[in-house]
Structure formats: C-alpha cells, structure tokens
Amino acid sequence: MYLVLGRHPQADGRLQLFDVDDSLTVLASTELDPAELPAVTALRAPAAARWVWANTAEWYPMLLRAGIRIDRCIDLRLTHAILRRSELSARSKLATADDGRWDMPVVVEEADQKLSLFDADRSADELTSDDVLQELRLQHEAIEESLDPRRLKLLLAAESAGALIAVEMKHDGLPFNADVHHKQLTLALGPRPQFGGRPEKLEHLARQIRALLDAPRLNPDSAIELLRALKRAGLDVSTTRQWELERLEHPVTTPLLEYKKLSRLLTANGWAWMDAWIRDGRFHPDYVPGGVVTGRWATRGGGALQLPKQIRSAVVADQGWKLVVADAAQLEPRVLSAMSHDAAMASASLGKDLYQGLVDNGVVDTRAHAKLAMLGALYGSTTGESAQLMPRLQRAYPAAIGMVETAAQTGERGGIVSTWLGRSSPPPGSGWNQVQQKASDPDAGPADERRARSQARERGRFTRNFIVQGSAAEWALCWMANLRQRLASLPTADLAAPWNSGRPHLVFFMHDEVMVHTPEDLAEDVHTAVLAAARDAGRLMFGTFPIDFALQVAVVDNYAQAK
DNA sequence: GTTCGAGGCGCC
DNA sequence: AAAAGGCGCCTCGAAC
Numbered sequence: 001m002y003l004v005l006g007r008h009p010q011a012d013g014r015l016q017l018f019d020v021d022d023s024l025t026v027l028a029s030t031e032l033d034p035a036e037l038p039a040v041t042a043l044r045a046p047a048a049a050r051w052v053w054a055n056t057a058e059w060y061p062m063l064l065r066a067g068i069r070i071d072r073c074i075d076l077r078l079t080h081a082i083l084r085r086s087e088l089s090a091r092s093k094l095a096t097a098d099d100g101r102w103d104m105p106v107v108v109e110e111a112d113q114k115l116s117l118f119d120a121d122r123s124a125d126e127l128t129s130d131d132v133l134q135e136l137r138l139q140h141e142a143i144e145e146s147l148d149p150r151r152l153k154l155l156l157a158a159e160s161a162g163a164l165i166a167v168e169m170k171h172d173g174l175p176f177n178a179d180v181h182h183k184q185l186t187l188a189l190g191p192r193p194q195f196g197g198r199p200e201k202l203e204h205l206a207r208q209i210r211a212l213l214d215a216p217r218l219n220p221d222s223a224i225e226l227l228r229a230l231k232r233a234g235l236d237v238s239t240t241r242q243w244e245l246e247r248l249e250h251p252v253t254t255p256l257l258e259y260k261k262l263s264r265l266l267t268a269n270g271w272a273w274m275d276a277w278i279r280d281g282r283f284h285p286d287y288v289p290g291g292v293v294t295g296r297w298a299t300r301g302g303g304a305l306q307l308p309k310q311i312r313s314a315v316v317a318d319q320g321w322k323l324v325v326a327d328a329a330q331l332e333p334r335v336l337s338a339m340s341h342d343a344a345m346a347s348a349s350l351g352k353d354l355y356q357g358l359v360d361n362g363v364v365d366t367r368a369h370a371k372l373a374m375l376g377a378l379y380g381s382t383t384g385e386s387a388q389l390m391p392r393l394q395r396a397y398p399a400a401i402g403m404v405e406t407a408a409q410t411g412e413r414g415g416i417v418s419t420w421l422g423r424s425s426p427p428p429g430s431g432w433n434q435v436q437q438k439a440s441d442p443d444a445g446p447a448d449e450r451r452a453r454s455q456a457r458e459r460g461r462f463t464r465n466f467i468v469q470g471s472a473a474e475w476a477l478c479w480m481a482n483l484r485q486r487l488a489s490l491p492t493a494d495l496a497a498p499w500n501s502g503r504p505h506l507v508f509f510m511h512d513e514v515m516v517h518t519p520e521d522l523a524e525d526v527h528t529a530v531l532a533a534a535r536d537a538g539r540l541m542f543g544t545f546p547i548d549f550a551l552q553v554a555v556v557d558n559y560a561q562a563k
Numbered sequence: 564g565t566t567c568g569a570g571g572c573g574c575c
Numbered sequence: 576a577a578a579a580g581g582c583g584c585c586t587c588g589a590a591c
Contacts, residue, residue, distance in 0.1 A: 222587060223570050241571065243577080264572060267585045292581060296575085303583055306574040331575095379579035386579080465580035469575090511575045511581090 001049040002074075004136060005037075005059065006129030016129035020052075024137050029129075038066030050074060052136050054127045055104070056163035064171040069488075075163040076135050077104055078290050079156040083142050088152055088422040092142035102135065148422060154540060155421035155474060159290060161481035165506055166287035166297070173282025174304075174315060174507045175323075175517055180558075181274060181314035189262055192271050199266065205259040212252040220259055268303060269311050277302040283315075287509070294470040295423050295477075296511060305510055315508075315559035322523040324504075325562035326530045326553040327513035328476070330354040333374050333400075335472045338538075338547040339420045342400035346547045353550075363396040364389060377401055378468050380408060380461035404464045411463025412456040419470035420541060425463055432459065475549070476512055478537035483514065486529040493519030515559070523555045 004018040008031055017040065019028040032040055041063055051073040053059055063070065080102040084095045127135075143149050143156070186192065190200030198206065210218045215229040226240050233252070237244050242260065245253050277283055283302065291298025299305050307315075317323045328334075333354055337345035348357030358370035369385075373393050376386030377400075394401045407417045411425070414436065418424040432455060438444055439452030484506060493502045504518035504526045518526045534549045554562040 219587090224587080238576090239570075241577095247576095260572085264585085268573065268583095294581060296581065298582060300583080303573075303585090306572090306583060308573055310573095376579070381579050383578060461580060469581060513575085 002052050002136070003044060003049045004052045004129055004133050006054065006127050006132035009128045009130055018129055018133055019049075020133065020136075024133070024140060026133070034062075038063055038068055041068050041070070042066070052076065052132060054102075054132055054135075056160070056167055060164065060167040061171060064168065069168070070164065071488075072157075073160050073164055074136070074139075074156070075160045075289075076132060076139065077102060078159050078163055079139060080135065081290060082155060082159060082423055083139055083152070085424050085426065086146070086152065086422045087416055087418050087424045088148050089142045089146040092138075092145055094138045094142040146422075151421045154478070155423060158421075158474060158477040158481050159295075161484065162289040162297070162477050165480060165484055165509070166289045169506055169509065170284055170286060172505055172507060172517075173279070173284045174515070175317055175321075176278050176281060176283040177314050177316040178274060178278050178281065180316060181269075181278075181311060182271075184311065184314065185265070185270060185274075189266055189270070202259065202262055202266065205255045205262070208255040209252055209259060212250075212255070220256070221263065265308070265310065268306075269308060273302070292473075293426060294466055295419065295473040296469065297473075297509065304508075307510075309560070312562075313558050313560035317517060317557050320520055322518055322520050323507075323556050323559060323562070324516040324518055324523055324526045324530060324553065325513070325556060325559065326515075326534075326551050327563075328479070328534065329550045329552055330374075331475065331512040331549070332378055332468050332472045334547055334549055335420070335475055336378070336400050336403065336468050337397070338542040338545050339467070339471055340399045340403035341545060342397050342403075343546070345397040345400045346545070349550070350546065350548050351550075358396075361396065363392055377404060378465060380404075380457075380464045382457075404468065407467045408460035408464035411466075412460035414456075414459070415463075417463045417467050419467055419474055421471070421474045423470050423474070425466045425470075428459060472512065475537055475541055476509075478540050479533050479549075480506065480509060480514055482536045482540075483516075483530060483533035486533055487516065487526070490522055490525055490529070493521050527553055527555060 001022065002020040002024075004020050006016060008014040008016040011031060013034070015032050015034055015037065017030040017032060018026045020026055030040065037059070048071070051070055053073065053076065055077050056073060056075045060070070080094070083089050083092065084098045084102075086095075089095055143152050146152050189202060193199055197203075206220050209220050210216055213229045213233045215232070218229050219225055223240050227237065230237050230240065230252075233250070235248055235250055237248065242257065245257055277285065283304070285302035285304035286300040287304070288298040288300055297305070315323070330349065330353070333345070334349050336342070337349065344361075348354060348361050348363075350357075353367075355367045355370035355374065358364050358374075359367055364370045364373055369389060372386045373389035375381070376390060377393055381387045381390070390401075410417050414428045414433065416424050416427055435452050435455050439449045441448070487504045487506070490504055502519055504516050504522050506514060507517045508515035514530070516526050516530070530553055531551060534551050538547060538549045552563065556562050
C-alpha cells in the first residue's frame with residue numbers, strides 16, 4: 001500500500017492524496033487542504049502504508065509539528081537522483097528519457113510557509129499527485145528491470161529513511177546547553193563584545209603579534225597582510241597555515257597560533273553562531289541527505305558536521321536523560337573488506353581493532369603504520385611513508401587492494417564506478433574530457449600531457465575513494481534506519497516532555513557516528529539496540545560474509561565524555 | 564551594494 | 576613541503 005501525495009491538478013493550492021495498491025493501481029483519491037494534511041495523516045498512519053512524495057523536507061515538518069511521525073516513505077527526488085545515474089538501471093526509461101524535471105534543487109523550506117509567502121507566483125513546475133504517481137511507476141519499472149533490484153531497493157529504502165530521520169533530527173534538535181557554551185566562550189575569549197570588535201583575549205594576542213612582527217597596523221585576520229609581515233620579519237614561509245607556522249622558530253608563533261585557534265572558535269562557533277542556531281536549548285541544523293556525491297549527508301547552516309571537539313561539552317542531555325554515542329570503528333576498511341570478499345582482511349578485524357589486527361597478522365609493525373597504510377590505500381596516496389607501505393598491504397590483502405586499484409583505473413580512464421548497493425559516480429565533466437582529448441592530439445606539448453595525466457590521476461583518486469566512502473555511507477544509513485525502527489518500538493519512559501513523548505530519539509548523525517537522546521532508564525536498551533542495528537545492517541548488505549562492524553558505544557551526560 | 568574565489572580550518 | 580578522498584563556512588578582497 002502506498003499513499004501518494006502531490007498538488008491537486010486543478011484546484012489551486014489544494015492537495016491530492018491517492019491510495020495506491022501494490023500493483024500501483026489507484027484505489028481512492030482524496031482532495032484536501034494543506035492544513036488538513038496532519039489530520040488526514042493521523043487517520044491513515046496506523047495502516048502499514050508507505051508515503052510517497054517528491055520531497056520529505058517539504059511535507060514532513062508540518063506533520064511533526066502536529067505530533068505525527070510516519071513509519072516509511074519514498075522520497076522520489078532522492079531516489080530519482082540515484083536511479084537516473086546508477087549503472088544498475090542505466091537502460092531504464094527513467095535514465096534514458098530523463099527530462100531533468102526531478103533534478104530539483106534541495107528545498108528545505110516547508111510547504112505551508114512557501115504557500116503563504118509565494119502564493120501568487122508559485123513556480124509552474126510544482127508536481128501534481130499524477131506526476132508523483134507517474135514517477136513512482138517509472139521508478140518501479142527501472143528497479144524491476146535493473147541488473148540488481150534487491151540492492152537498489154535496499155539503497156532507496158535506506159535513502160528515504162534517511163530523509164525522514166533528517167527532518168526528525170532537525171525538528172527535535174540536538175540538546176545544547178547555551179550557558180555551558182557561553183561560559184566556555186567567555187573563558188577562552190573574554191567577555192562578549194557589546195558593539196562588535198574583537199573580544200579582549202583576541203585583541204590582546206593581536207597586539208602581541210603586531211609588536212613581535214613590528215607591524216603596528218597589521219590585521220591578523222588578513223592572510224595577505226600577515227604573510228607580508230612574516231616575510232618582512234625574515235621568516236621563510238609561503239602560506240600562513242598552521243603546519244607551516246608550527247615549524248618556525250620565532251616568538252610570534254605562539255601568540256599567532258593561539259590567535260588562529262581562538263579566532264576560529266569565535267567565527268565558527270562563537271556567540272553569533274549560538275544566536276543563529278541554538279533555540280530553546282537545542283541546535284537545529286538543516287541536514288541534507290544525499291548532499292554529497294558519494295551519498296554522505298551534508299548540512300546547510302550551522303556546520304553541524306564540523307562540530308568541533310572543543311565545544312562538545314555543551315552538548316548535554318536533559319535532566320534524567322542520557323546521550324548514547326556510538327561510532328563505527330574503522331568503518332571504511334571494514335566495508336572494503338566485505339565488498340571485495342577479502343577474507344584475510346575481514347578476519348584481521350574480527351572482534352577487535354582492525355589496525356591492531358594488521359599488526360597481529362604481521363602486515364605492518366605498528367598500529368600507526370597500519371592506519372597510515374590503510375588511509376593511503378583508500379585515498380590513493382602516491383608519496384611518502386604511506387605509499388611505501390602499500391606493497392605490504394597489497395601482498396597481504398590482494399582482493400581488497402585490487403578492488404580500489406581497479407576503481408582508480410576506471411576513474412582515470414573516465415569511467416563510472418558504483419558503490420556496493422549501486423550508487424554510481426558522476427561521469428567526468430566536459431572540461432576533463434577536453435583536457436584528455438587535447439593530450440592525445442598529435443601536436444600536444446609536454447605541458448598538455450602532464451596536465452592530462454595529473455587530472456586523470458586526480459579523478460582516479462576520487463573514484464577509488466568513491467566506492468568505499470559511498471558504500472560506508474550506505475552501511476551507516478542502513479544502521480541508522482534500523483536503529484530508528486528499534487527505537488520506535490522501545491517502551492516510553494515516564495518522562496514525557498512537551499517536545500517528546502519520553503521515547504529515545506536520534507539527535508545526531510555524523511557519517512559513521514550516531515547519537516541517541518534517551519531517558520536514563522532506557523539507556524541500556526538503547527545501547528543494545530545500537531549494537532543490534534549494526535549487526536542487522538551488516539547482514540542486510542553483506543549477507544553471511546564474516547565481517548564485524550565493531551562499535552564504540554558510550555552512555556554519557558555530555559558529548560565530550562564520549563571517546 | 565552583491566558575488567565569488569582564495570585562504571584557511573573544522574569534521575569524517 | 577605538502578600530500579591523499581569527501582564536505583561547510585568563515586573572512587578577506589577583488590570583481591562586478
């Protein structure tokens with residue numbers, strides 16, 4: 001059963017909802033006002049139906065505000081983006097006759113707001129319920145005729161579950177204690193400036209820097225001015241980056257590095273950031289599922305996926321609640337060993353730290369080397385220590401290393417690669433092709449060839465990493481989607497708050513890490529659920545292949561206590 | 564006045 | 576002396 005939602009084809013501003021059976025036949029049609037959507041949804045929610053709509057971020061927020069959570073959906077915009085590009089469904093009508101209509105920009109505004117603000121000139125391409133149903137049929141056809149319907153179905157379900165979770169997490173927000181943060185800022189920077197300008201401690205450091213460089217008017221925020229001043233002081237630097245400054249033997253480096261650190265804190269996560277993103281003790285960033293080509297999420301505003309370790313102690317559970325923080329240890333190498341069926345590499349990770357496993361198996365001598373070698377393999381390192389370790393890795397794990405090498409070669413040739421579940425990389429752009437073309441021209445110069453070679457290698461590193469990063473993102477989505485279902489079936493603690501029924505809920509997701517905010521009494525249940533969800537995700541994706549997805553789980557009061 | 568690339572740095 | 580994948584976002588400063 002599906003519930004297909006879109007605009008009404010005639011009645012302006014109204015919506016139309018189709019009840020559709022599994023053969024995609026319309027059983028019933030309901031016309032409704034946007035304001036009625038929560039009520040209508042509430043009536044239907046008990047049915048085991050899957051909602052189908054163009055964009056979860058458009059409809060789901062108003063349902064959440066009405067206290068309604070839905071179980072499952074298909075976000076056709078997200079699933080279209082996967083299907084039209086996937087190598088598995090490349091011959092489908094959806095892919096070959098794509099008119100770009102579903103290539104919409106990410107919309108985070110909500111439908112009800114948009115209607116009230118832009119009622120007069122809503123864009124002409126708003127999708128009717130018929131459009132939505134037609135797209136659902138097209139996608140079904142593409143999946144069924146694809147080279148691997150099972151994988152695609154899993155990927156599309158996980159992607160859509162992610163869309164629900166993203167909206168729910170924005171709605172619920174990440175518990176964030178503004179007082180703790182304010183105290184940290186004041187301690188580090190000095191009191192908040194009343195009328196702009198630098199906080200005390202930054203200003204003090206700036207004065208020290210100017211004195212030490214004998215540059216009375218220097219603005220240390222200007223990289224150009226700073227570089228000039230450093231050179232004038234006789235320092236041999238080509239940039240003002242941290243790693244380069246650290247190597248200098250000059251009294252200015254200490255205040256300068258300190259200045260940069262504090263300045264970063266102020267501009268990225270200072271008082272202005274707090275004013276903009278923290279409301280009622282919650283951080284409400286916009287998550288953008290599928291926002292990265294590899295399938296990772298992005299965020300818009302607030303920089304949630306770059307939340308510095310420095311400020312994590314301000315992420316504090318409510319009174320009587322806990323944070324369960326879980327991250328997947330060495331996720332990418334584990335995913336690679338499973339997708340390449342590299343039994344040797346998989347066994348190195350069974351029940352333990354994968355990097356230590358490499359040491360125990362005699363592949364490398366230290367854990368640090370194991371990590372360096374592995375990152376080199378995943379990113380395509382060609383120089384330095386990490387590249388030197390590659391032959392050892394290659395010998396020990398030929399299947400795994402062979403897989404990323406093949407992906408790199410495909411990319412260098414301009415080919416397309418795919419993740420385990422079938423998300424495919426974009427083809428090279430026209431500029432890339434032109435450069436390669438030019439290099440094979442009879443009168444191409446050595447510079448042309450060098451440029452072509454370098455760009456080809458660059459793309460090879462991208463495709464090499466794409467298959468691993470993208471497949472790891474798929475595992476993470478499966479993990480989180482499974483966890484969400486498990487959390488929904490946990491009992492409700494007697495801690496109902498206005499914003500929550502007392503049920504554990506996801507509050508944060510960062511690539512290979514999830515955080516659940518839970519009543520204290522249920523923290524152990526959540527811990528168990530997180531582990532079980534990881535096991536399920538591994539089985540869903542890799543069946544019986546013996547691979548462990550080890551988790552580090554911490555039950556804490558604030559985020560800084562994890563790890 | 565806005566826009567956009569560069570430099571820089573935070574996260575995975 | 577920067578390298579090796581994916582991002583977002585801040586400031587500066589030139590270009591429009």
